[in-house]
């Protein structure tokens with residue numbers, strides 16, 4: 001078989017497709033590209049949830065495989081059984097706080113798992129790299145922290161500060177090294193903070209929504225001065241679609257929302273949206289804001305220069321932040337069952353360790 005599997009479709013392996021960003025990417029590809037078969041490989045850690053993709057059940061061009069990207073035999077077998085042509089690699093341990101308390105899992109999945117995938121691609125594609133692609137999804141956190149001015153470009157030197165960002169930086173280097181050493185066609189994108197539906201409520205925005213809704217304290221690290229650049233998750237999925245189809249091999253594309261917010265200002269705005277949605281008095285939810293001891297090695301500011309992807313591929317974010325935030329709040333308010341199921345069990349334990357015993 002050259003180029004296509006038995007159904008005459010190109011098989012694309014998406015890793016981490018049951019997670020936050022991955023689920024939006026999988027849905028977009030399954031619904032938009034009938035000519036592809038999408039194989040979603042996900043271990044279903046605490047962050048992965050098949051409910052994120054329940055609407056795709058029964059789609060003829062979609063398969064889910066539960067498994068670990070570090071499992072060499074499984075990954076090799078997948079490449080051969082499905083004649084994988086292209087990879088979009090999102091599977092990762094992704095939460096900075098968890099990387100501070102348990103770095104090894106980040107080294108294993110983010111570094112070793114990436115190499116297992118690269119080795120399998122190299123073996124499966126050894127006769128020809130024509131029409132093959134390994135697309136690695138990364139983060140702006142690899143660039144370290146900015147002062148009050150400046151933007152990260154694709155040429156900014158790497159300077160990661162957390163075990164999470166160091167493990168992602170390492171995987172980025174390995175992906176590029178496999179291109180330089182073995183010729184594997186790769187492309188990398190580094191994106192700013194995402195927000196939107198399906199995000200596990202340990203990250204800032206869904207955590208705050210969940211706590212405001214339940215009248216619990218809304219923890220803000222330090223004095224909330226840290227600045228992040230926020231992008232709606234579906235805009236990231238659209239950028240991934242574009243880089244996958246039109247990006248140049250061996251290039252890196254920075255993706256960002258031109259949308260910088262101090263954490264405290266963002267939380268205040270969210271409180272005000274929640275007051276409106278929950279028919280509370282203006283200012284009521286903001287009373288829940290509680291400053292907690294700052295995260296170790298907390299980067300002050302991230303901001304992306306997304307000029308290259310705009311100029312070369314014509315991508316721009318489609319949503320204003322206010323609109324994206326409103327949509328996000330509506331989604332969480334309308335999906336209380338999803339929140340209930342993901343915040344039972346392990347989440348409760350994690351939450352009390354992280355915020356209640358400080």
Ligand SMILES: NC(=O)c1ccc[n+]([C@@H]2O[C@H](COP(=O)([O-])OP(=O)(O)OC[C@H]3O[C@@H](n4cnc5c(N)ncnc54)[C@H](O)[C@@H]3O)[C@@H](O)[C@H]2O)c1
Pocket residue numbers: 015016017018019020021022041042043044045046047048049067068069070089090091092093094095109113137138139140168190191192193194195200
């Ligand atoms: N969330 C953001 O703001 C952001 C921004 C830029 C880049 N990224 C990158 O995008 C990717 C996805 O991030 P996310 O926020 O959706 O993460 P997430 O934590 O929501 O999802 C990660 C997914 O990977 C799966 N997974 C974890 N370990 C695995 C393993 N060993 N084998 C197979 N599957 C495994 C999980 O089950 C989960 O479904 C990551 O690579 C992350 O570094 C995230």
